[in-house]
Amino acid sequence: MKKLMVVLAPGFEEVEALSVVDVLRRANVTCDMISIAGEYVTGSHNIIIKTDFPIDTINEDNYYGLVLPGGMPGAENLKNNAPVIDIIKKFFREEKLICAICAAPMVLGEADVVKDKDITCYPGFEQYLNGANIKNELVVTSGNIITGKGPAAAFDFAFAILESLGLKDEVENLKSSMMF
Incomplete structure (x- = not known):
């Protein structure tokens, strides 16, 4: 099974991060919460999450893809983190899965991987998506x-990630069991 990382920075949007982690884990996808700032990370609504690993201890080659939740200043913190940008660029070159929601697509813009790609984001962040x-x-x-696009898209976003992994049946089962 393919393993994904959800990268958390101080100020991340809790709904976007935890909905994705929950849905992926319900589908038995290994999904590690990776921190750029210590073992515990505080979200934009003051919810403190204990992460699985700090970013400087992981081997990104062990991952099939990454997920970047939005939230402010979380997305800004991701955008300004050199290891995150390096991993995105590497995953783009290797055609691995790259996922970002809400304000986080601006991180993809910073990594220069959105040119000629169809992208959505939270309104007002389009300026960071050059090309x-x-x-x-x-x-x-x-x-x-x-x-x-944003918090309301969190479940659809998570289901799209599962579908990209070839888990369409799991998506339908989850939608039914979660009464989606």
């Missing part, structure tokens, strides 16, 4: 990049 084809949709898949 992208901006779409006004809840979730957009463009090759190996999946983006979501």
Whole structure:
């Protein structure tokens, strides 16, 4: 099974991060919460999460993809983190899965991986997506990049990630069991 990382920075949007982690784990996808700032990370609504690993201890080659939740200043903190940008660039070159929701697509813009890609983001962050084809949709898949518009898109975003992993049956089962 393919392993994913959800990268958390101080000020991350809790709904976008934890909904994705929950849905992926319900589908038995290994999903590690990776921190750029210590073992515990505080979200944008003061919810403190204990992460699985700090970013400087992981081997990114062990992962098939990454997920970046939005939230402010979480997305800004991700954008300004050199290891995060390096991993995104490497995953883009290797055609691994790259997912970002809400304000976090701006991190993809910083990594210069959105040119000519169909991308959605939280309104007001389009300016960071140089060269992208901006779409006004809840979730957009463009090759190996999946983006979501904001907190209301969290479940659709998570289901799109599962579908990209070939887990369409699991998506339908989860939608039913979660009464989605």
